[in-house]
Amino acid sequence: MRASRTIPIIIIAAACLAPASGDAQIPGHNPWKQSQAVWKLRDQCRRSAFKQFPDYTAESNAKSDRAEQRCLEANNLPISPPQAPRESSGSSRR
Numbered sequence: 001m002r003a004s005r006t007i008p009i010i011i012i013a014a015a016c017l018a019p020a021s022g023d024a025q026i027p028g029h030n031p032w033k034q035s036q037a038v039w040k041l042r043d044q045c046r047r048s049a050f051k052q053f054p055d056y057t058a059e060s061n062a063k064s065d066r067a068e069q070r071c072l073e074a075n076n077l078p079i080s081p082p083q084a085p086r087e088s089s090g091s092s093r094r
Contacts, residue, residue: 038077045071 049067053060072079 041075041077042072045075045077 045068048071049064052067053064069079
């Protein structure tokens with residue numbers, strides 16, 4: 001009687017401990033290639049924005065950032081938060 005109770009418990013425990021392999025079993029799905037494609041599109045957006053506004057003035061940098069954000073939105077990519085302007089501290093450490 002006791003063995004008949006433990007067998008279903010062992011089967012249920014084994015089913016719970018079995019690894020859930022969702023993405024790994026999808027044929028043709030390669031997350032590495034998908035990630036590489038996203039980064040490539042992000043780089044293309046950044047290059048395109050820089051080509052439109054090549055000088056390093058504050059106004060040009062703002063326009064370049066907006067162009068990059070529009071490109072990312074057009075490709076349904078996550079938008080990166082705006083970065084604070086970089087200024088040198090004036091110190092000359094060596």
